[in-house]
Amino acid sequence: MSFQHTDSIALSELEGRAPTHSDLESRGITSSKEKDFKEDVKETVADSPVDSDVLIRDGVQRKLGQRHIQMYIAGTIGTGLFLGSGGALHTAGPLGALLAYVIVGTVTYSMICSLGEMTSFAPISGTFPHYAARWVDPALGFAVGWNFWYQSVTSIPTEITAATILLTFWDENINNQKIYTAVICVAVISINIFGVRIFCSTAEFIFSIIKILLIIALLIAGLIIDLGGGPSGERIGFRYWRNPGPFNRAGLVESNIATDQFLAFVQIFVQAAFSFGGMEAIAIAASETESPRRNVAKAIGRVFWRILIFYVFGILMIGMLVAYDDPALLTDTGNAAQSPFVIAMDRAGVKVFPHIINAAVFTSAFSAGNTTLYSSSRILYGLALRGQAPRFLTYCTKKGLPLFAVLISSSFAFLSFMRVSKGSEGVFEWLVNIVTIGSLISWLTINVTFLFFRRGMIAQGIDMRKNVYHNRYQPWLALWGVLWLSMFILVNGYAVFFQWNxxxxxxxxxxxxxxxxxxxxxKIIMRTKIWKPHEMDLITGIPSIEETELPREPPHTIGGKIAAVLF
Known part of the structure; x- marks a missing residue:
């Protein structure tokens, strides 16, 4: 069976019926072609590798606007950037950390571009696990879907725990941590249960704005201090790049300094990648976004600049402000005290910033918990739609909320209590660590899926340049991502081979x-196969552009024009 592309009727529009003459006429299909097209639709429904009524069962609603999906990328920024960047600086030194963040940034961008092309072609529930199932192998979709889900639900208590620890900056009474944990758990779950509109428009949008303003303020303040504009008046420049130096050592090969510095550089690749984690969530929200093709394309077009400003400039700034051997970088407080930005402000004599940063980072951790819960519930919902998770998880409320998928994913938030229970801390940390590589496996699968998708599009005569989002540097971006991600996964635990544990x-x-x-x-149980390029289903359940895209309304006011540029 060959699924040839057509700009005709998406099966989602037919709602399980055969196309009528008026349906066909509305898409420019003449009566001479009507019989052939009806036969193609019937054959597609019968032989498609995707359940033909998936979109009919899909109960989510497109309620997110353009500004919401733009801010969704910022919503994935958690404590890794604000607090974890100090660990990267200490491990590899300022130049080593900068190079690692640049490389990981390009890999993240390659994944986003690959996912963006597939999402703008098929903005449907299930996102990249669904794409892997229908364009590579149903078994791959099953594996990456469950991989992403259990990696995400384990991240929920991680972010909640981080938010709780951040509160200890003001309240050091350890007995209150359980109360804070309970309150944050209930708040995160409640926001998601209230629905996607409230989740993004009132909560996530505000939190994302706070994070963006914080990052910009920190970069500006850091530059002023570095140039001697702080209370002490001391100009720092690139002093710490000269002493103690641009690279730190891993302490694994004492006899060879260059090799030991290289190993320290390699050691932080995965750590840096976790700071970028969650950006794939922009595609997960596409099935609930107004005009998803246009808005996803616009959001992805700005990812490059956000990576450059937020991450690359951020790690460059802290490498200029703090020495990698600063004792404060070794303090594992979990709150603002260990942030390299706070350390830099303290060294410069600025005392008001720690409280501001801690408050903003708290909202960052809380926001990341929200985003992760949202993403995990939608992936679980997509698995259920494809029959790869229990069918009851496909239930949606009248407002389009996949209630049971949200409730099941929400239950993992309470694992955060393990972090404040005696005897459970080690189990919690072990549970978190064994799934941290899951996000890199998801990214690798996204790039691999794109390469298969591209083969199918070319084989079936579809011009990818006419897609709403198309990157002219493909497939080289995807290949770049596959190369580096494979390396990240393999070298993740290389240090254990020097000192076995x-x-x-x-x-x-x-x-x-x-x-x-x-x-x-x-694959063995279901006897699935890898789809050949001409067998890939590029039609079933994919809504047409007319079905998803609303008319573009240009802004008429100054405020509207500014918002259009920002969002």
């Missing part, structure tokens, strides 16, 4: 056999 080895690599078991287990 079985627990550390399992923590670093157990996610690989878990993913392989999901893939091959489903």
């Amino acid at each position: 079985t627990t550390d080895f399992l923590v670093a690599y157990i996610n690989i056999p878990i993913f392989a078991a999901l893939y091959f287990g489903y």
Whole structure:
């Protein structure tokens, strides 16, 4: 069966019926072609590798506007950028950390571009696990879907725990942590249950604006201090790049300084990648976004600049302000005290910033918990739509909320209590660490899926340049991502081979056999196959542009024009 592309009727519009003459006429299909087209639709429904009534069962609603999906990228910024960047600086030095963030930034961009092309072509529920199932192998969609889900639901208590610890900056009474944990859990779950509109328009949008303003303020303040504009009047420049130096050592190869510095540089690739984690969520929200093709394309077009400003300039600034051997970088408080930005402000004599930063980072952790819960519930919902998760999870309320998928994912938020219970801290940390590589596996799968998708589009005579979003540097971007992501996954736990520790080895690599078991287990049981280019389904359940895109309304006021540029 060959699924040839047509600009005719999406099956979602037919609602399970055969296309009528008026349907066909409205899409420019003449009566001489009507019989052939009806036969193609009937054959597509019968032989499609995708359940033909998936979109009919899909109950989510397109309620997110352009500004919401623009801010969704900022919503994924958690404590990794504000607090974790100090660990990257200490491990590899200022130049090593900068190079690692630049490389990981390009890899993140490659993944976003690959996902953007597929999402703008098919803005449907299930997103990249669904794409993997219908364009590569149903078993791959099953494996990456469950991989992303369990990696996401484990991240929810991580962010909640981070938010709780941040509160200790003002309240050091450890007995109150359980109360704070309970309140934050209930708040995160409630925001998601109230629905997608409230989730993004009132909560996530505000939190994202706070994070963006904080980052911009920190970069400006850091530049002023570096140039000698702080209370002390001391000009720093690139002093710390000269002493203690641009690279730190890993402490694994004492006899060779250059090799040891290289190992320290390699060591932070995965750590840097986690600071970028969650950006794939922009595609997950596409099925609930107004004019998803246009808005996703616009958002992805700005990802490059956000990576450059937020991450690359951010790590460059802290490398100029703080020495990698500063004792304060080794303090694992979990709150603003360990932020390299706070350390820099303290060194410069600015005392008001720590409280402001801690408050903003708290909203960042809380916001990231919101975003992660949203993403995990929608992936679980997409798995259920494809029959790869229990069918009851497809239930949606009248307002388009996949209630049971949200409730199941929400239950994992309460794992955050393990962090404040005696005897459970080690279990919690181990649970978190074994799934941290899951996001990199998801990114690798996205790029691989795009390469298959591109083969199918070319084989079926579809001009990818006519897609709403198209990157002229493909497929080289996807290949770049595949190369680096494969390396990140393999070298994640390389240090264990210098000083063997079985627990550390399992923590670093157990996610690989878990993913392989999901893939091959489903493949053997369901007897799936890898789709050939002419077998790929590029029609079923994919809404047409007319169905998803609203007329473009240009802004008429000054405020509207400014908002159009920003969002």
